Amino acid sequence: MNKELLWGIDLGGTKIECAVLDKQNPSQVVVRERIDTESAKGYDHIIAQIKVLVDRVTSIIGEKPKAIGFATPGVLNPLTNTMKNCNTVCLNGQALAADLANTLGCEVKLANDANCFALAETLLGAVQDVNPNAEVAFGVIMGTGVGGGLVVHGKIINGLHGIGGEWGHNILEDDGDACYCGKSGCVETVISGPALEKYYEKHSGKKMKLKEILQAAKDHSDAAAEATVERMVDYFGRAISTLINVIDPDVIVIGGGVGNVDLLYSEGYERIKKYIFNSREVHTPVVKPKLGDSAGVFGAAMLYS
């Protein structure tokens, strides 16, 4: 193949996906393949599965990769070169980048999956639609967890500790619920999907999914549901306004399951105006993502763009 290619791999807890893009026209997918992670079989097995996948794609396109970008859970600690904060826990403490480079015989670059989401949506997705000249973009993940990624001039800002963009563990609520990270009241313990469902359950004594809570609030049939929705939009406004106060991005993209909630873009946006340090004036486009599940693997490939 005489095109220059970009290889990306999204290392998920259940699937490992590989995409090869055309560097000249990166929205063009040359090959896309996946394999089961089988993470229960441990770290060495995950590395072996990645090798199987890379060998398969190599034989399809007839050339070996020179470099591969990886979207990973958790982050590579730049101070120790080992993984941390991965929900696929067997990765934690492992020298994943070095092990992949040795096994695959090529250069590798790793980035957290939220960072890959932000990079893909910036270079190939929603940001291109609203402001293709954006210099600074922020990708938010609001789902089971809350995370994010900061992209400046087309590059991810990883930061000194590898935690650039991790707004989900800023403290949002004094005396809030305990977070898995060891602190309490993090953004994630307030406006993630499970956190909102937990709040509803505490105030109603009933278990409901966020979707049902939103519907009940809309019908004005349930005071606890209305209180949960009020909590979601208000704390969303507080958390996003502090983000804008610090980095003032040209565009914010909101991914993850909670990011689908339309109210965030209407009432939630009004609350950003209420809390921002700019006399209630906000021009930042806050938009839904465009690439869906593909953002991780495309972002991984774009690490070498």
Ligand SMILES: [Zn+2]
């Ligand atoms: Zn936390």
